[in-house]
Amino acid sequence: QTLPNSSESVAEVRIEDDRTGLSVETLKRAFADNLFYIQGKFPGIASKNDFYMALAYTVRDRLLRRWLNTAETYTRNASRTVAYLSAEFLMGPQLGNNLINLGIYDQVNQAMKELGLDLRDLLEEEEEPGLGNGGLGRLAACYLDSLATLEIPSLGYGIRYEFGIFEQDIKDGWQVEITDKWLSAGNPWELPRPEWSVEVKLGGRTEMRADEHGRFKVYWLPEKVVKGIPYDTPILGYKTNTANTLRLWKAEAVESFDFYAFDSGDYLGAVHQKTVSENISKVLYPNDNSAQGKELRLAQQIFFVSCSLKDMMRIMEQQKVSLDQFHEKFVIQLNDTHPSVAIPELMRLLIDEHDIPWEKAWEITKKTFAYTNHTLLPEALERWPISLFGKMLPRHLEIIYEINNRFLDEVRMKFPDDKDRLRRMSLIDESGERYVRMAYLACVGSYSINGVAALHTELLQKDVLHDFYEMYPQKFNNKTNGITPRRFMVLSNPRLCKLLHSKIGDDWVKNLYEMKKLEAFVDDPEFRHQWRQMKQEIKQDVVDYIKETTGINVNVNSMFDIQAKRFHEYKRQHLNVLHIITLYNRIKANPNIDITPRTFLFGGKAAPGYYMAKLIIKLINSVGDIVNRDPDVRDRLKVVFLKDFSVKFAQRIYPSADLSEQISTAGKEASGTGNMKFALNGALTIGTLDGANVEILEEVGAENFFLCGLTTEEVYALKAKGYKPWEYYQKDPELKLAIDRIASGFFSHGDPNLFKPLVDHLLGNDQYMLMADYRSYIDTQDRVSEAYRDVDRWVRMSILNVARMGKFSSDRSIRDYCEDFWKIQPVKIELKEYVEATA
Numbered sequence: 006q007t008l009p010n011s012s013e014s015v016a017e018v019r020i021e022d023d024r025t026g027l028s029v030e031t032l033k034r035a036f037a038d039n040l041f042y043i044q045g046k047f048p049g050i051a052s053k054n055d056f057y058m059a060l061a062y063t064v065r066d067r068l069l070r071r072w073l074n075t076a077e078t079y080t081r082n083a084s085r086t087v088a089y090l091s092a093e094f095l096m097g098p099q100l101g102n103n104l105i106n107l108g109i110y111d112q113v114n115q116a117m118k119e120l121g122l123d124l125r126d127l128l129e130e131e132e133e134p135g136l137g138n139g140g141l142g143r144l145a146a147c148y149l150d151s152l153a154t155l156e157i158p159s160l161g162y163g164i165r166y167e168f169g170i171f172e173q174d175i176k177d178g179w180q181v182e183i184t185d186k187w188l189s190a191g192n193p194w195e196l197p198r199p200e201w202s203v204e205v206k207l208g209g210r211t212e213m214r215a216d217e218h219g220r221f222k223v224y225w226l227p228e229k230v231v232k233g234i235p236y237d238t239p240i241l242g243y244k245t246n247t248a249n250t251l252r253l254w255k256a257e258a259v260e261s262f263d264f265y266a267f268d269s270g271d272y273l274g275a276v277h278q279k280t281v282s283e284n285i286s287k288v289l290y291p292n293d294n295s296a297q298g299k300e301l302r303l304a305q306q307i308f309f310v311s312c313s314l315k316d317m318m319r320i321m322e323q324q325k326v327s328l329d330q331f332h333e334k335f336v337i338q339l340n341d342t343h344p345s346v347a348i349p350e351l352m353r354l355l356i357d358e359h360d361i362p363w364e365k366a367w368e369i370t371k372k373t374f375a376y377t378n379h380t381l382l383p384e385a386l387e388r389w390p391i392s393l394f395g396k397m398l399p400r401h402l403e404i405i406y407e408i409n410n411r412f413l414d415e416v417r418m419k420f421p422d423d424k425d426r427l428r429r430m431s432l433i434d435e436s437g438e439r440y441v442r443m444a445y446l447a448c449v450g451s452y453s454i455n456g457v458a459a460l461h462t463e464l465l466q467k468d469v470l471h472d473f474y475e476m477y478p479q480k481f482n483n484k485t486n487g488i489t490p491r492r493f494m495v496l497s498n499p500r501l502c503k504l505l506h507s508k509i510g511d512d513w514v515k516n517l518y519e520m521k522k523l524e525a526f527v528d529d530p531e532f533r534h535q536w537r538q539m540k541q542e543i544k545q546d547v548v549d550y551i552k553e554t555t556g557i558n559v560n561v562n563s564m565f566d567i568q569a570k571r572f573h574e575y576k577r578q579h580l581n582v583l584h585i586i587t588l589y590n591r592i593k594a595n596p597n598i599d600i601t602p603r604t605f606l607f608g609g610k611a612a613p614g615y616y617m618a619k620l621i622i623k624l625i626n627s628v629g630d631i632v633n634r635d636p637d638v639r640d641r642l643k644v645v646f647l648k649d650f651s652v653k654f655a656q657r658i659y660p661s662a663d664l665s666e667q668i669s670t671a672g673k674e675a676s677g678t679g680n681m682k683f684a685l686n687g688a689l690t691i692g693t694l695d696g697a698n699v700e701i702l703e704e705v706g707a708e709n710f711f712l713c714g715l716t717t718e719e720v721y722a723l724k725a726k727g728y729k730p731w732e733y734y735q736k737d738p739e740l741k742l743a744i745d746r747i748a749s750g751f752f753s754h755g756d757p758n759l760f761k762p763l764v765d766h767l768l769g770n771d772q773y774m775l776m777a778d779y780r781s782y783i784d785t786q787d788r789v790s791e792a793y794r795d796v797d798r799w800v801r802m803s804i805l806n807v808a809r810m811g812k813f814s815s816d817r818s819i820r821d822y823c824e825d826f827w828k829i830q831p832v833k834i835e836l837k838e839y840v841e842a843t844a
């Protein structure tokens with residue numbers, strides 16, 4: 006397959022060398038070579054990490070050829086490019102995904118086997134880059150996979166955090182955070198590019214001065230300058246030659262600070278400056294769906310945004326594209342408002358550093374940016390106090406004021422004599438302490454504004470961004486989220502893939518709508534039997550894993566009922582707990598009651614400063630301690646908290662689910678993407694009409710989805726009329742008993758104080774309306790239990806869920822972005838032997 010015959014040229018012989026060849030023999034030789042020359046080890050003394058590194062480098066070599074060919078083609082064609090700006094990229098482990106996308110998983114598996122190694126062990130060894138919190142960061146990673154697979158020229162730009170999302174441990178039922186030292190064993194996937202470093206200014210003041218032609222100009226005299234160094238990771242598409250780039254910036258001190266130390270003798274002062282600079286890319290802020298308003302966070306934002314914009318300008322210069330064409334060369338997608346300071350930064354670069362007049366610069370800027378909103382929660386909408394913002398970014402604040410003045414003129418023109426509207430829409434919130442409203446800045450500076458699911462976009466237009474919708478209706482559009490079937494099916498669920506392969510082939514990997522073909526087999530008893538068999542095997546693996554890691558015995562025949570996502574009150578993990586307690590109470594009242602055995606699995610992290618979320622984790626573990634040990638339960642219920650949920654872990658757990666919990670308060674979850682990952686792997690969903698659940702229900706059919714809870718309209722109406730959670734508690738004996746058991750200290754060794762804040766909250770104002778949704782949730786869960794007993798019916802529903810997930814591929818999302826407003830075409834990459842041959 007790969008060895009050339011003697012009549013071929015030298016160049017062709019070289020391409021089948023140990024760095025590019027894909028045969029088992031070549032892979033084995035390359036692996037041994039890398040172990041020796043890169044790790045400096047021989048097999049007898051090599052650690053598992055050495056073997057992992059040797060394999061990673063072997064795979065990286067094969068990526069490089071595609072990567073350089075891609076870069077060369079883009080450079081030669083000066084291709085229009087998407088720049089995806091995101092403070093988070095939750096990439097997950099790279100090795101397995103690259104093997105899948107290169108199409109060499111089986112060969113490498115064989116090669117390792119022949120060397121006496123187990124590929125699965127090596128895959129386990131990888132320390133994942135957890136450079137994100139949850140959905141938003143993982144979405145960015147899925148989009149990079151789809152962009153490369155669809156052969157779209159693109160660059161991901163972000164921050165190379167030294168510490169990603171913290172590692173979670175559980176001590177006495179409480180979450181404990183441990184720093185994530187993901188780089189300590191080295192990262193074989195990245196290449197530093199110090200020659201493309203850039204400098205970023207911070208602080209100081211501005212000054213008007215005449216330039217050399219006597220024209221007055223604004224000069225920014227910064228207090229501090231930091232250096233950004235790019236680290237590049239190749240992003241290979243699935244079975245294409247396209248390998249795009251993820252470029253992450255690391256902050257370092259600029260040289261001059263070191264020199265200063267020698268001049269003045271203030272050695273320690275200079276070293277201190279160095280630490281202050283390096284702090285910028287030190288740690289990921291671990292909050293999801295809440296803004297922190299910290300100075301360092303703003304520094305992170307301007308840091309990576311400014312580095313990225315200057316990098317784009319460098320690329321344009323290299324490709325000889327004029328800066329007037331910025332919006333034609335690049336479309337910049339803003340992943341929420343975290344990078345929205347890019348709008349005044351691009352204005353500043355064009356005006357102050359490239360002498361382009363305001364009007365022209367503003368035209369370019371408005372045609373460059375597109376903004377994705379990911380949340381309606383008020384506490385997550387970023388606003389920066391003017392004092393803090395002006396101190397760090399004095400020039401940007403001036404530019405924002407000018408954008409605002411011109412924008413408010415526009416509003417006045419369109420809506421004359423509407424003072425209140427001007428106050429509401431101003432980019433500066435002046436109701437108390439003054440703030441810059443970043444979402445509004447993003448709306449004014451972008452040509453497109455999108456939500457991430459149909460319902461979410463509708464609510465944006467009706468509610469959070471209503472004034473902006475009235476001002477610019479043509480900017481608004483929906484782009485329902487998606488997930489990559491490569492990572493969340495091909496890589497994570499080989500058993501299901503094998504079964505699919507035998508019936509419908511593999512076309513679905515690149516076109517998920519092809520899954521529809523499965524429907525033809527839904528009434529085939531033999532196929533249904535295989536389906537069930539497969540699920541059992543997957544569950545058995547997880548049973549073994551749980552036994553090994555927690556010591557808990559789980560019944561493989563019980564329903565795996567899983568809620569895996571960040572902990573947040575709006576996601577209502579505690580509603581799930583109320584169901585567990587209700588079932589437990591039914592058993593205590595009648596130990597011989599006939600109930601469907603269930604295993605409740607939870608995974609997810611709470612923001613370290615979010616007390617209520619951490620208390621919910623403690624509650625789950627406390628309820629588990631009682632339920633799992635009570636002899637009356639007779640193993641019919643098990644509660645397991647799986648600590649340190651991560652991408653790696655997610656891949657293990659999604660395939661095992663029977664039931665997926667998607668029970669946020671209607672109107673609160675922008676989209677959700679875990680809901681899609683579970684359903685694609687054959688779980689049924691119990692969920693509210695929220696986010697993308699609405700569209701999942703629409704696709705799979707109401708008869709294959711367990712719907713519960715209030716609708717968004719009902720939530721709003723109930724709030725408006727005066728919501729009284731206490732009344733639901735009083736009227737529903739099962740609810741009352743569940744709450745009373747928590748309140749009495751039954752799950753806390755008799756201590757009624759431990760969970761008091763939680764109980765008080767639920768009976769007091771119950772912001773997320775658990776009391777109102779309890780009865781509907783419990784009744785729906787009872788229907789779930791009944792359905793699970795009818796194996797044939799359950800398997801049928803499971804198959805139909807998988808068959809109807811076509812819409813939720815991130816390939817579909819990315820195609821929509823491309824066609825709708827990115828206006829970018831695929832660029833085919835030809836694999837040449839050596840890039841140098843074409844230079």
Ligand code: NBX
Pocket residue numbers: 138139140141142144292293294295296297379380385457486674675676677678696
């Ligand atoms: O973005 C999530 C939403 O909650 C999900 O509904 C949605 O599916 C997903 C992708 O669109 N948002 C999210 O993950 N936000 C954050 O992680 C976040 C992080 C920092 C911050 C605000 C939000 N300051």
